[in-house]
Amino acid sequence: MVKRIVAVFILFALPCLSVRAGPASRTxxxxxxxxxxxxxxxxxxTEDGYVLLSSTTVAPEKTDDMGEADESGAFADLKRRNGAAASLPESVSCKGARLHREQDILRFFDRAPIAAGKVSLNEAWKKLHESFPGATGWTSVSLPGYSAERDIAVVYVAHHRGSLCGxxxxxxxxxxxxxxxxLVRFPIWTS
Structure with missing residues (x-):
């Protein structure tokens, strides 16, 4: 009997609660x-070209630390959420940042041929530009980390624009x- 009452409550009350939450509650x-x-x-x-946006998230370096600069807890959440790669939703793509499969971007930068001297980094970039006319480089982003109040977010961004330009x-x-x-941009590395 108790199970039946709980089931009826769930069946009728939950839809009402979610309607009450309305558009303010987002996934x-x-x-x-x-x-x-x-x-x-x-x-x-941007009006000049576009960047290839990796469809797979990138994790921040394990050694990165904001220390006392981040009292919100968003950075700790960023590290927690980016323990494994995730796929980005198509909705983040735009005219100036076009979503592409990470494999389609990284295939130009296979470390073995570059390390063996079979292909130079400049040649790899040239091939990328030939395959993606108008592309100025590629960008990877992490999943956001949030403060407990969910009013502060932090994202790791990595831009690559050439052999020694990133x-x-x-x-x-x-x-x-x-x-x-x-709010603010904290540079971590430059090449």
Missing amino acids: FQEEDASVLQAALRSQCQ QGYYLYLHRLGDQWKV
């Missing part, structure tokens, strides 16, 4: 897409209503 995937779209906004607004950085974003805005 993690929707929230991730919103944060990543805000993080890539400058790429999406950078990695963390973007901290703040939620204002339903929009995410970049």
Whole structure:
């Protein structure tokens, strides 16, 4: 009898509760897409070419640490969420950042032929540009990490634009209503 009452409650009450939650309650995937779209906004607004956006997330370096600069806990969540690679949703793609399979990008940069001197890094970049006309480079992003209040997010971004032209950085974003805005950019590496 008790099981039947619980089942009836679940059947009728849960839909009402989710309707009451309304559009303000978003899934993690929707929230991730919103944060990543805000993080890539400058790429999406570019007029000169586009970057290849890796369809697979990239993890930050294990040794990276924000220390006391991050009191929100978002950085710790970033590291926790990026323990394994994930696929990015198509919705993060835009005119200036086009989603492509990671394998299709990295095939130009196979370490063995480059290390053996069979292909130079410059040749690898030339082949990438021939295969993707208009591409200015490629970008990888992590899944966002969030503060406990979910009003601060951090994303790791790695841009590669040539043999010795790239950078990695963390973007901290703040939620204002339903929009995410970049607060600060912390550079980590440059080549």
